Amino acid sequence: MRYLNPEHKLTVNCPDSARNTNNTYDILYRYDFRDLGQALCDLYADRDPEAPLEKRRVFIITDTNVAPLYADEVSASVTDHCFRVTKLVLPAGEKYKNTETVNRIYEFLIENKADRSSVILALGGGVIGDMAGFAAATYVRGIDFVQIPTTLLAQADSSIGGKTGVDVGGYKNMAGAFYMPVLVYSNISTVRMLEKRQYLSGLAEVIKHGMILDKEYFEYLRENEEGLAGQDPEFLLDALFRSNEIKKQVVEQDPYEKGLRKLLNFGHTIGHAIEKDSGFTLFHGECVSIGCAGAIRISENRGMITADERKEAVAFLESTGLPVRTAIPSADRILPLIKLDKKNSAGVLSFVLLKGIGNAVTCPDVSSAEITDALDYINSK
Ligand code: GLY
Numbered sequence: 372m373r374y375l376n377p378e379h380k381l382t383v384n385c386p387d388s389a390r391n392t393n394n395t396y397d398i399l400y401r402y403d404f405r406d407l408g409q410a411l412c413d414l415y416a417d418r419d420p421e422a423p424l425e426k427r428r429v430f431i432i433t434d435t436n437v438a439p440l441y442a443d444e445v446s447a448s449v450t451d452h453c454f455r456v457t458k459l460v461l462p463a464g465e466k467y468k469n470t471e472t473v474n475r476i477y478e479f480l481i482e483n484k485a486d487r488s489s490v491i492l493a494l495g496g497g498v499i500g501d502m503a504g505f506a507a508a509t510y511v512r513g514i515d516f517v518q519i520p521t522t523l524l525a526q527a528d529s530s531i532g533g534k535t536g537v538d539v540g541g542y543k544n545m546a547g548a549f550y551m552p553v554l555v556y557s558n559i560s561t562v563r564m565l566e567k568r569q570y571l572s573g574l575a576e577v578i579k580h581g582m583i584l585d586k587e588y589f590e591y592l593r594e595n596e597e598g599l600a601g602q603d604p605e606f607l608l609d610a611l612f613r614s615n616e617i618k619k620q621v622v623e624q625d626p627y628e629k630g631l632r633k634l635l636n637f638g639h640t641i642g643h644a645i646e647k648d649s650g651f652t653l654f655h656g657e658c659v660s661i662g663c664a665g666a667i668r669i670s671e672n673r674g675m676i677t678a679d680e681r682k683e684a685v686a687f688l689e690s691t692g693l694p695v696r697t698a699i700p701s702a703d704r705i706l707p708l709i710k711l712d713k714k715n716s717a718g719v720l721s722f723v724l725l726k727g728i729g730n731a732v733t734c735p736d737v738s739s740a741e742i743t744d745a746l747d748y749i750n751s752k
Contacts, residue, residue: 372608372609373591373609373613374588374609374610374612374613374616375400375608375609375612376612379399379400379401380397380398380399380400381397381398381400381612381615381616381619382395382396382397382398383395383396383397383398383531383532383551383619383622383623384623385533385551385623385626386623386626396551396552396553396554396555397410397414397554397555398530398531398555398557398615398619399554399555399556399557400557400559400608400611400612401556401557401558401559402558402559402560402604402608403444403558403560404441404444404445404448404519404556404558405448406448406556407445407448407449407519407556408424408448408449408450408451408452408453409452410554410556411424411429411449411452411453411490411517411554412424412425412452414553414554415427418553422488424449424452424453424490425452425453425454426453426454426488427453427454427488427489427490428453428454428455428457428483428484428485428486428488428489428490429449429453429454429455429456429457429489429490429492430456430457430458430459430479430480430483430485430489430490430491430492431445431446431456431457431458431459431492431494432458432459432461432476432491432492432493432494432495432499432502432503432506433458433459433460433461433493433494433495433499434460434461434462434463434464434495434498434499435460435461435462435463436463436495437463437494437495437496437499437521438458438460438494440521440561440564441494441521441558441561442458442460442494445492445494445519446458449492457483459475459476459479461475461476461499461502463495463498464498465498465538465651465655466651467498468498468501468502468537468538469537469538469539470537470539470546472502472537473502473505473506473509473537476502476503476506476510477506477509477510480506480510485510485511485514486511486514487511487513487514488514489514489515490514490515490516490517490553491503491506491507491514491515491516491517492516492517492519493507493516493517493518493519493530493552494519494521495519495520495521495522495525496520496521496522496524496525496529496569497520497522497524497525497528497529497530497655500518500520500525500529500530500535501529501534501535501536501537501544501547502535502537503516504516504518504533504534504535504536504550504552505535505536505537505546505547505548505550507535507550508535508548508550509548513550515553516550516552516553517552517553517554517555517556518530518531518552518554518555518556519555519556519558520555520557520561521558521561521564522561522562522565522569522572522573523562523565523569523570523572523573523574523576523577523607523611524569524572524573524576524655524656525573526557526559526562526573526611526615527573527576527577527580527611527614527615527618528573528576528618528635530552530555530557531555531615531618531619531622532618532621532622532626532632532635533549533550533551533552533622533626534547534549535547535548535549535550536548541647542647542711543643543646543647549626549627557611559604559607559608559611560604562602562604562607563602563604565602567692568654568657569654570602571654571656571657571660571691571692571693572654572655572656572657573656574599574656574691574693575638575656575657575659575660575663575688575693576614576656576659577592577610577611577614578592578660578663578687578688578691578693579635579637579638579659579663580613580614580617580618581614581617581729582637582663582684582725582728582729582731583617583634583635583637583723583725583729583730583731584617584620584621584634584729584730584731585613585617585729586727586728586729586730587729588613588614588617588729589728589729591610591613592610592687593683593687595610596690596691598610599691600691600692618635621634621635630733633721633723633733634723634731634732634733636721636723637663637666637723637725637731638659638660638661638662638663638665638666638723639659639662639723640662640666640709640720640721640722640723641661641662641665641666641705641709641742641745641746641749642655642658642659642660642661642662642663643658643662643708643709644705644708644709645658645661645662645697645699645705646658647708648700648704648705648708649697653694653697656693657693657694660688660693660694660695661694661695661696661697661749663684663688663695664685664688664695664696664748664749665742665745665746665748665749666722666723666724666725666745667681667684667685667725668681668744668745668748668749669722669724669737669741669742669744669745670724670725670726672741672744673724673741675724675725675726675727675732676725676726676727676728680725680727680728683728684725684728695749696749696750696751697749697750697751698750698751698752699746699747699749699750699751699752702742702743702746702747705746706739706742706743706746709742720735720737721733721735722734722735722737724737
């Protein structure tokens with residue numbers, strides 16, 4: 372192992388604890404769910420000896436894809452340690468990531484008499500993590516929640532850093548809250564069960580972390596195409612750890628995305644617009660990969676990276692099986708979607724570009740002409 376520490380654990384510090392129930396949280400790296408119950412037990416024995424896990428109600432929120440695979444295992448791991456575990460299985464898919472589904476979660480919690488000491492276990496990919504996290508942030512003004520990500524995308528990105536929320540009117544994550552989990556439990560073996568497209572979607576975020584902040588890690592990923600292609604849990608555990616370390620360093624310094632954290636949106640400005648335009652038929656990470664190629668093109672046009680760096684970076688994304696191009700019907704259709712993106716502020720488009728691999732910068736002055744050129748570059752037509 373090159374990156375993973377002997378504890379198989381990362382601790383994320385949350386500087387502004389007034390907005391959270393929690394000052395720090397651990398990310399645990401495991402190959403199964405067996406340690407989850409004990410980890411929760413230890414967490415509450417430490418945090419709140421008056422209300423140990425055995426006195427708390429635990430609610431598993433999951434979906435129809437994930438429940439048959441892991442719900443019983445997760446439930447068994449915590450059942451021995453707590454008062455009662457109850458499960459809600461939601462329909463799977465981004466199209467259900469909306470306020471109606473969050474209402475279903477609230478109703479389920481009310482029917483089952485969840486109170487402020489209750490704990491939500493968000494078992495699933497990014498959609499479940501974001502929605503269950505948002506419900507946790509708002510139900511009786513906030514209850515604890517645990518992220519149990521079962522996709523590489525959620526393990527690498529969405530389970531870390533406290534972004535929770537839902538889509539509104541087809542616009543991604545338009546309603547949400549920054550709300551930290553009390554624990555992230557990453558069972559890396561779940562990557563074995565992912566379909567290739569879904570796996571690659573997560574890999575896009577892993578590669579993105581190298582591209583924006585760690586050239587050496589990016590090169591390490593490039594040198595290990597076999598480990599990446601084989602969905603090998605051991606290799607991925609190590610790679611995921613470094614990816615999470617990079618994200619941890621960013622969110623600790625800028626939890627509410629005032630500055631540094633914007634760098635994590637590399638590839639997302641064009642990516643989100645393409646994702647919406649595709650009616651969510653393209654996966655998030657696929658769109659991020661295409662968006663990275665577009666942002667890399669703009670970086671090259673500005674002389675911030677060389678043509679060789681652009682070619683190598685785009686070729687690496689492509690070699691993993693990720694798309695770097697898509698059919699763009701017309702720039703006129705995509706540009707307004709980019710300008711509407713929630714990451715913009717006071718009408719200023721916030722674009723993340725590369726000043727060399729491993730060195731991302733935010734650029735507020737990217738013009739429509741530059742974006743149109745990038746859209747031409749990524750247009751597969
Ligand atoms: N997914 C980017 C972030 O968490 O800020």
